[in-house]
Amino acid sequence: PRVDIKGRKIEKKTCKVESADVDRTIETLRKRRTTWEPGETPAAEDDRLLIDFKGTIDDQPFEGSEAENYPVVIGGGTMLKEFEEQLTGTSVGDSVTVNLTFPEDYPKSEIAGKAAQFTVEVREVGKPGLPELDEDFIKSFGVEEGTEPAFRKQILENLERERDQRIRNDIRMAVIEALIEDNEFDLPGSMVEEEVDRAVMASRTQLQQQGLPSDGPVDRDLFQDSALRRVKVGLVMHEIVKQREIKPDEAAVRKRLDEMASGYDDPQQFINWYREDRSRLAQIEAAVVEDQVVEALIEEAQVTETTVSFETFMNPAGMATAQ
Incomplete structure (x- = not known):
């Protein structure tokens, strides 16, 4: 398989979180109450x-x-x-x-x-x-100061974190698309079947959680295309990691854990829970290695940056509908 995206065009959208975005989020939170x-x-x-x-x-x-x-x-x-x-x-x-x-x-x-x-x-x-934007309302979101400036600061940080995650995801998907486009090679049939099995099992589990019958016949062909894609992406990624000898960067692992833990009341307990189990920590390391692969590949591509509003960036489908 091809293991680079040299010369491929990748669009990277960026945005700045403005005061109006914080205002909009506050109004959304008020409407939920x-x-x-x-x-x-x-x-x-x-x-x-x-x-x-x-x-x-x-x-x-x-x-x-x-x-x-x-x-x-x-x-x-x-x-x-x-x-x-x-x-x-x-x-x-x-x-x-x-x-x-x-x-x-x-x-x-x-x-x-x-x-x-x-x-x-x-x-x-x-x-x-709508509830007033008062001390009680603000404290209900875990802002102990109970002041509007502290509330706005927390919302700004949360929106910036969401934006950064979205940028990473979008770049990751663009790189993967460039990587597998016209990248044809034989896939092991057994791996594809195993991937279909997992998809079928996940589908049955979802039906059970929804209280729907889950033991009926399943059309495996419905899961074939997505299984082929996942196997192809997995094999190409594995080959890139192997050829470039990419190892999980410990600093990046710590940063990823810190970001994930930030939304919990006791972040350190969350971090310890991951670190005390090798299999759980391996999930984080795998995600970090994938980020490192994307970073390595993106340096070889032709990247063009486009600046858009935060609202458009986070909800492109909604903005298109509104227009």
Whole structure:
């Protein structure tokens, strides 16, 4: 296999966390603590309704078509947009009929693209109230000083940490894409089958955790492409580590552990937990070695840097939708 990306073009996006990004995060945190007070005015954007509803398709009920005392925030996106929009202007005690068509790409294929009708009873219209940015609110996030400057400092550090992690991940994915593009070589069939086995097992475990049946037949072909990719990436990475004799840098291991531990109440306990078990520490070392491989490869590529806003960088799909 090819074990370098010399001359390949890699785009690296960078951004600076601005004061407005901290402001936006604070507002998001306040909204997560929203309280709802019954109101007398009709339902409007951001109001939370408690509703009973019954739905039918071709005059027949369907799975998930009925609920009582169900919370819906208008504009919150918990229900289809068409459903929420038709609740605007309703009041407590109103009974309305909501007509909509499920999108063609709706997750439940049995009702995707079909027209439905819902009878909705409005039990309550709650008006939102946001908590004050006071000492109690700030301390609830672990900022002992309880002051706004200390709160903003903590948020800034967290956002910068998220940004740095995102940059690393994006560069890693770009390097891997450049590394395996047009890089054809024979893959051991047994390794691919083992990778498919792991993917199937992970899928069954996820179904169990969701309380869904997990012992039914599984189409292994669904996991084939991703298994081929993982095996190819693993073999190429292994060859690079071997040829370049890359060893985990202890300083980088310490830094990675410190970053991971920073979000815990007792960071040192978290670090000790990893260091006292060789297999756990090996996971961190493997991640560090992969970073070192990426760093070595990126030096040989043609890297172009693009500066974007923090919001665009962290949520490119959302910004594209908004535009």
